[in-house]
Amino acid sequence: MAKPPSSDKKGYHHGDLKQALLDETARILREEGESALSLRALAANLGVSRTAPYNHFENKQSLLCAIAEEGFARFNQTMQDVRDKHRGQGGEVLTRALVRAYLDFARNNQEYYDLMYGSDFWRSGKLTPTLKSTARGVLRQDIERLKRGQQRGLIAAEVDAVQFSQMYWGTLHGISRLLLDGVFTDTTSLKKLCDSTAAMLWQQLDPTR
Structure with a gap:
């Protein structure tokens, strides 16, 4: 045949x-x-x-969902590389590096980031199950990492891991969106902004506070 x-x-x-x-x-x-x-x-x-x-x-929508999934995979790898690079250097140093890496990823990968967190895209109600699972898994992994840090005495025991993760994501996404939308244009002061944001976040996590 x-x-x-x-x-x-x-x-x-x-x-x-x-x-x-x-x-x-x-x-x-x-x-x-x-x-x-x-x-x-x-x-x-x-x-x-x-x-x-x-x-x-199947269609353009499923293709865009796959792009968003790939964005999350790239993001996860970027953040894991930062954790590996700064392993053992202390929580404050790591927090600063993670904040900078998050904002850099958003700025340098807008074609992915806009789909990963785009409001119109998420409101469409046509997301693939794998994209929903992938997106929620990112936050869940951060929560689990915080809990493990608390068990090892590296994170303040009184921190609510869920609430902190939501604040962390909300803060960094808000700054990223301002950068991408052109509202915040002074990128020369981005390092200072990253350092200030990281200091604010670490103040909540610091087990010695």
Whole structure:
């Protein structure tokens, strides 16, 4: 029995095409904006048939959800790299580094960040279950890390891990949004802002206070 003709003109392997679609989507979002994005445009840009993207994504919404998921994965890796780099240097040093890394990630990866926390996107009611689980898992992991720190005496025992994590995320997301939306434009003072924010957060966590 003859094999059906391949829909993939560039000879992508199955997994390779999916990643190529994600990478090209991120590029379009970064350089051209969401209005320029369509599965047909992706297929044309990558030199595959019009139907090839549908083997991986049901529609544009599912594609955007996958981009948001990839954003969370990149974010998690970025923050883990910071924790590894500053391991054993003290909680205040680590907090300062994490704050800076968070804001840097938002500023340097807006094509992902806008989907990770975009209000219109989340209000659409059309998020994939895996994206919902991934997003909630990020906060849950932070809460668990705080609790482990308390058990080891590295974090003040009286800190409510859930409430602190919500404040931490809310504070850093608020600053990031001001930067991305052009409300806060004095990026030359960003280091001072990061240091002040980290000092405020560490004041709550410091077990010696």
